Amino acid sequence: MAQEKRLMKGNEAMGEAAVRAGCQAYFGYPITPQNELTAYMARHMIEKKRTFIQAESETSAINMVFGAASTGSRAMTSSSSPGISLKQEGISFSCGADLPLVIINVQRAGPGLGGIAPAQGDYFQATRGGGHGDYYHLVLAPKSVQEAADLTYEAFDLAEQWRMPVMVLADGMIGQMMEGVSFKEPKDPAKMPRKPWAVGHQKNREANHIASTQLDPEKFNIVIDERFRRYDEIKAKMQRYEEQECADADLVLVAYGTSARVSLGAMQMARELGLKVGMFRPITLWPFPEKRLSELADPKRKFLCVEMSKGQMIQDVRLTLNGRSEVSFFGRSGGLIPTEEDLLAEIRRILNK
Amino acid sequence: MEAIYAHPKSLKPIQTKYCPGCGHGVIHRLIAEVIDELGVQEKSVLLNPVGCSIWADLYFDFDSVQVPHGRTPAGATGIKRMLPDHLVICYQGDGDLAAIGTGEAVHAANRGEKFTTIFVNNAIYGMTGGQMAPTTLVGQKATTAPFGRDPVDAGMGYPVKVLEMLATLEGTKYLARGAVNNVVNVRKTKQYIKKAFEAQLRGEGFTMVEILSQCPTNWGMDPVESNAWLESSMMPVFKLGVLKDELSVSANKEAGK
Secondary structure, three states: OOOOOEEEEHHHHHHHHHHHOOOEEEEEEEOOHHHHHHHHHHHHHHHHEEEEEEEOOOOHHHHHHHHHOOOOEEEEEEEEEHHHHHHHHHHHHHOOOOOOOEEEEEOOOOOOOOOOOOOOOOOOHHHOOOOOOOOEEEEEEEOHHHHHHHHHHHHHHHHHOOEEEEEEEEEEEHOOOOOOOOOOOOOOOOOOOOOOOOOOOOOOOOOOOOOOOOOOHHHHHHHHHHHHHHHHHHHHHHHOOEEOOOOOEEEEEOOOOOHHHHHHHHHHHHOOOOEEEEEEEEEEOOOOOHHHHHHHOOOOEEEEEEOOOOOOOOHHHHHOOOOOEEEEEOOOOOOOOOOOHHHHHHHHHOOOO | OOOOOOOOOEEOOOOOOOOOOOHHHHHHHHHHHHHHHHHOOOHHHEOOOOHHHHHHHHEOOOOOOOOOOHHHHHHHHHHHHOOOOOOOEEEEEHHHHHHHOOHHHHHHHHHOOOOOEEEEEEEOOOOOOEEEEEEEEOOOOOOOOOOEOOOOOOOOOOOOOOHHHHHHOOOEEEEEEEEEOOOHHHHHHHHHHHHHHHHHHHOEEEEEEEEOOOOOHHHHOOOHHHHHHHHHHHHHOOEEEEEEEEHHHHHHHHHHO
């Protein structure tokens, strides 16, 4: 049976996907450009007798998610860049307590209050932990409304599988634009298995304690080592990317999210001119898809990193290629999106054609 | 023979790390006794705050969750909404509740979240070593108020009266202030806790019991002096008793009133 396709804004599609994933509790705070997501959750969570709270702050919202996730329930928050900064305390604590939860960041331009137009300036924050301490969490980067819905739906499973927060790193373009989208089957929260580590319903077991503190450095070192072994396993199993015409490419564009849409357009224009251009699009930003990108390294092949920032992912590209290929950068910041034409001009300049 | 002493089931039979004369141990015991009396050990979740009572999860024999400093009411909100038939206890000190977490406390109270906050007010920061708390008395010395809390010239403000502030919010249903400096007050405080827990289990709204508690170490006193100072200095500022009781008639009937 063909799935019904609906025309929806990215923000609303991520909301619907979360509801279908069996999200039992949503906690948010208004911030542009993700407000449609919070409003969608208000309507649909309350309608389904699930929990929706407009919190008094972003800090409070993430800690409500922390509490709900402690009971083993599927819980989520969403925000945009300045609000995500406020959530970092709770994200660090969630990583320290190994709690599964979902965070959506519909990025806008920063630093500071910045602007409300789409940007990709939160890459460092998302992929380097973001808060204090030694940790990482999964970061998924959608390029379309469909993928935003699919990754949000899957994020809940991944969070539980790997016992960590999962961040969907979208941007104002993905959040605001409308595209056709179809959804996966709704899951019934009542049928989700109870988690053995969660609090509540403690008949016939020892007490469970959800905490991130450990004052004995020897013991703490062991806990962190164990967590990093899990990170290694994630790096081995979870690297995702999309590759377009890289096999014969003289130049590979590396981009994620909205930048990847522009890059794909510029790549197609370049191919029409007979230029051998490919595209590599990381879908997981952490773990960064370094295995495949590393295979593409070649002294005769150049790489151009395209971002809506002053260049952040380029650091991972350089680390991965490790001097084996030339890497350059093309990007716009402040809420501007590079145009296909400008990018094509840069491609032609690099290839001298 | 009649048993006149038994260790509460909900409290592990181990020695605490709390200083001699500290009130946390007595307060832990009161909570555990009430939980045992209500028979809800397997349906209780405690949120322990950042502060000395971060150790609470070592002592209570039931589930616990530890959130960042001051975010305790936000965490409790998430837990209680997911486990509405459980007893959710938000255990907070004065720094956690009335300084870094004022926003969380006020808004959870205003939403009428159906958990109970046990607010331990000892007018000082304990774990970090005696800094000024939002409830430090005017003139009281602290490492960060070495000449005493000076509300005007040094701009240190006045002791925050949490219950009086929260009483104006419609979401709060039961607000009472007790103390653990003598047997009479300990018994009264236990009654307040029991009434608040019963109200929570009935789903009546936000309940809070503030408990004036001793911190001999950071007050620079011995335990006996601390008991006297709590009465002579704290009680005139933080008046004991039930500040607000808007619980249903049946709840009051059950509590024998």
